Amino acid sequence: MKDTLYLAWRYLAHHRVKTAILVGSLTLITFLPVGLNVIVGQSARELTSRAEATPLLVGAKGSPLELALNSLYFESDTPDLTTYSEAVRIEDSGLAQPIPLYVRFRSREYPIVGTTLEYFGFRGLEVASGRSMAVLGECVLGSRVAADLGVGPGDTVVSSPESVFDLAGVYPLKMQVVGVLAPLYTADDHAIFVDLKTAWVIQGLVHGHQDMDAPEAAAGVLKREGDNITANASVVQYNEITPDNVDSFHFHGGMDGYPISAIIAVPHDQKSGTILMGRYEADDDISQIVQPATVMNELLGTILTIREFVVAALILVAIATLATAALVFLLSLRLRRREIDTMSKIGGSRLSIGTLLVSEIVAVLLAGVLLAGLLTVLTAQFGEGLIRALLLG
Amino acid sequence: MISISELRFRYSQGGFALYVPELEVESGERVAVIGPSGSGKTTLLNLIAGIRSPQSGSVITNQVDISGLADGARRDFRIRNIGLVFQEFELLEYLNVLDNILLAYRINASLQLNKEVRQRAVELAEMMGIGDKVSRNVRRLSQGEKQRVAVCRALLAEPPLLLADEPTGNLDPTNKDKVLDILIEYAESKGSTLVTVTHDHDLLSRFQRIIDFKQFYDLPEQVSKTSGPQDLETQDPGPRTS
Numbered sequence: 289m290k291d292t293l294y295l296a297w298r299y300l301a302h303h304r305v306k307t308a309i310l311v312g313s314l315t316l317i318t319f320l321p322v323g324l325n326v327i328v329g330q331s332a333r334e335l336t337s338r339a340e341a342t343p344l345l346v347g348a349k350g351s352p353l354e355l356a357l358n359s360l361y362f363e364s365d366t367p368d369l370t371t372y373s374e375a376v377r378i379e380d381s382g383l384a385q386p387i388p389l390y391v392r393f394r395s396r397e398y399p400i401v402g403t404t405l406e407y408f409g410f411r412g413l414e415v416a417s418g419r420s421m422a423v424l425g426e427c428v429l430g431s432r433v434a435a436d437l438g439v440g441p442g443d444t445v446v447s448s449p450e451s452v453f454d455l456a457g458v459y460p461l462k463m464q465v466v467g468v469l470a471p472l473y474t475a476d477d478h479a480i481f482v483d484l485k486t487a488w489v490i491q492g493l494v495h496g497h498q499d500m501d502a503p504e505a506a507a508g509v510l511k512r513e514g515d516n517i518t519a520n521a522s523v524v525q526y527n528e529i530t531p532d533n534v535d536s537f538h539f540h541g542g543m544d545g546y547p548i549s550a551i552i553a554v555p556h557d558q559k560s561g562t563i564l565m566g567r568y569e570a571d572d573d574i575s576q577i578v579q580p581a582t583v584m585n586e587l588l589g590t591i592l593t594i595r596e597f598v599v600a601a602l603i604l605v606a607i608a609t610l611a612t613a614a615l616v617f618l619l620s621l622r623l624r625r626r627e628i629d630t631m632s633k634i635g636g637s638r639l640s641i642g643t644l645l646v647s648e649i650v651a652v653l654l655a656g657v658l659l660a661g662l663l664t665v666l667t668a669q670f671g672e673g674l675i676r677a678l679l680l681g
Numbered sequence: 682m683i684s685i686s687e688l689r690f691r692y693s694q695g696g697f698a699l700y701v702p703e704l705e706v707e708s709g710e711r712v713a714v715i716g717p718s719g720s721g722k723t724t725l726l727n728l729i730a731g732i733r734s735p736q737s738g739s740v741i742t743n744q745v746d747i748s749g750l751a752d753g754a755r756r757d758f759r760i761r762n763i764g765l766v767f768q769e770f771e772l773l774e775y776l777n778v779l780d781n782i783l784l785a786y787r788i789n790a791s792l793q794l795n796k797e798v799r800q801r802a803v804e805l806a807e808m809m810g811i812g813d814k815v816s817r818n819v820r821r822l823s824q825g826e827k828q829r830v831a832v833c834r835a836l837l838a839e840p841p842l843l844l845a846d847e848p849t850g851n852l853d854p855t856n857k858d859k860v861l862d863i864l865i866e867y868a869e870s871k872g873s874t875l876v877t878v879t880h881d882h883d884l885l886s887r888f889q890r891i892i893d894f895k896q897f898y899d900l901p902e903q904v905s906k907t908s909g910p911q912d913l914e915t916q917d918p919g920p921r922t923s
Contacts, residue, residue, distance in 0.1 A: 301775075631784070635788075637791075
């Protein structure tokens, strides 16, 4: 047995290119369906774990999926906006703790998440270096953002304009980095967190400018009507919040009407959650409440259906590959007819010659399956990081 | 060493048939078998070696009725008692020189590959002048070297019978003599029997007896059926095809 295995090994080693192609094909065709299954399973867990950790989401009526993706992963377009009054409504109901989110602006490709400090506690975010944001204009970076940009506490990041052609739109705001979060391998690692009011500053709803009563601003004043002052464009508006100008930042109008993209509602108990959901049942309500887990499961249902098709296609490809491999082996046997005859003539036993030929095939199949198994283990081990990288950017 | 009587063989396809009324080869004898292509010389070697079985008659090789053995037993007998050398060398191109020489020990459990056998293989290679090439792949050898590897493979088990099918057919004159010298020296030193099929009449003087298939091939049927193979000198009828 040892001797025939040695001969089989010599044959495979001599025809190493053919062997490598066969092993590679069998590895891939074995790994692809299994690996796909593992990856889809991990993706599903990755998607659902965050959704399941978020009991309820409230937002403007529209696409529940968009609302969930934007609020959970800071992906997809900004959903239809609701107002801060919706957070007040939930607070006033006494049924849940509202955590408002305003996910609309970006700094480069990183989302800026306007929220409250309750969000940090809710997600279990911990500041690894520096501190949490305390005053207007401060931000805390997710670990990946800090690593990618090479910035930390004491540095600054600038919000990106929504459109370079919209001169009347959102102007960049330079924000002071005061802290960096510990990595959690979630979407939070890829986000920049600011106080909700800072997000409104980025939008221009809260703003700071030159004191209009100061003599140097007099030239810019067009009209005064009581407390209302109309000025021209020469009045200096601040694009960075500093201790010197922070007091000049002010709201126009009440906070209740200010926009937010969603509210995470954390019910005090299951009954409160049910009651809260019931309050959003009315058809004429301009807001919707969704259970993120349900929304994501519907999405996963679609993904899993696609997976079934992909796996079915891969099985067909596997059959074709195995048939091709069988053909290669048969052709190889035909090419080796003379060698087999020689071994028979000099007295090689049928068992030894058969073992030699079979062990070559078994070795190739085994190598393919083992490599596929190794790839599957590696995928199971490191695929999650890969999935996070793919899913979260 | 070889005793054939009333041997009849016919391939299942084609009209070729072989009839050998009687053939005796003594132990230690050196016999050349000559004759036209297709006259059955290789078939006769295959029958003597038990590679093929006759339809009737008996083939006794080294005192064993090889035609009466089962396939497995014939293979075991062959690998221990018969050294085969082919015109086309029939080396395994994915093995090096040493592994080709050792091949018989790797494909039949009735031969045990051990340290002594390996040592003997190396010594044989050195005797054949290819001792410095034992690790080389056989594709990188000259024709003469390849045939010497094939001869080493045939001699390694020290068989009492050597069957060589045109062993010098693909060799230049120098290598032709060298290979034949090796075979004859081995046969003489070990007292082995050597039966060689050849087309090369220049080599016939090296053999003790010559069996000419052509002569018997053309004989009338009634003569051939009552005759056996004999030396050319006696002109007695030998094996024939019909």
